[in-house]
Amino acid sequence: MNQTILQPGVYVANLTPLTPDLLPDIPLLISHLKHLLNKGAQGIALLGTTGEANSFSLQERMDLISAVVDAGIPPDRLMVGTGCCAWTDTVTLTSHAVDSGISSILMLPPFYYKQVNEQGLFNYFQRVIEGVAADQIEIYLYHFPKMTGLDFSLPLIDRLLRAYPGQIVGMKDSSGDLEHGKLICSQFPDLKVFAGTEKYLLDLLRAGGSGCISATANVTIEKCAEVFQHQQSPDVDRLQAEATAQRQVFEGLPFVSILKQYLATTTGNEQWLNVRPPNALVAEDLVRQVVEQLTALSGT
Secondary structure, eight states, X not given: OOOOSSOSEEEEEOOOOBOTTSSBOHHHHXXXXXXXXXXXXXXXXXXXXXXXXXXXXXXXXXXXXXXXXXXXXXXXXXXXXXXXXXXXXXXXXXXXXXXXXXXXXXXXXXXXXXXXXXXXXXXXXXXXXXXXXXXXXXXEEEEOHHHHSOOOXXXXXXXXXXXXXXXXXXXXXOSSOHHHHHHHHHHOTTSEEEEXXXXXXXXXXXXXXXXXXXXXXXXXXXXXXXXXXXXXXXXXXXXXXXXXXXXXXXXXXOHHHHHHHHHHHHHOOGGGGOOOTTOOOOOHHHHHHXXXXXXXXXXX
């Protein structure tokens, strides 16, 4: 496996706290990111799906990137989501990340049009990579067909790797299919493959993967990190089962809302209750159930 800036481990697809007027709450965001790193996160996946990235303007995302770097979060522990529908916007946002010192990019395919072929998708990434024109850029393909309606097929991945072996370095596999992740690991051993859920963390590590990038790790990071750190331990299967159980508490619920409401309840900070439309809060009885179940599993 090729050496990359990002190291293997557990990365948190972080939430973006908001002010009452629905602007990014930078002080609370920085505090949250530092907390996650202190609790064992290898790094942060900034401005991904859980971060409500596609509910922010291009300028808002650029300002947020600058604020996080200026606050001292190490750029070599950051992966930034920059995939937009327009390749020109993706070039602008990616170039800003690179200029800010962040070389690791998590890139969605252009997700509005669905009846596109592999040539069209290849053309998009070609335009972005050659438009950014930065040798240090390291792109992780964001495979999330449930959300995008698009698929990174094996032939497309192979073609991208052949054309841009120094720029296409990995994948976040949010397909929800462990066997798909294992297939990518076996077919492309030079790619750093991260599971989109901690449920598959240990299995993917054993298949040659690099870790996971998880939304629920916003609140379960300690157990996730424990699995990664003890992956060679005879007790690791028990740890993985515990991490899986914690993840399953949240499944079937909208992650952005329930995770923010969980944090608001457990920290007493109602600022976490702010979400950008079209996201909306879930019923309070669901929040209580989640808090009770996770408390029981955590033994606290």
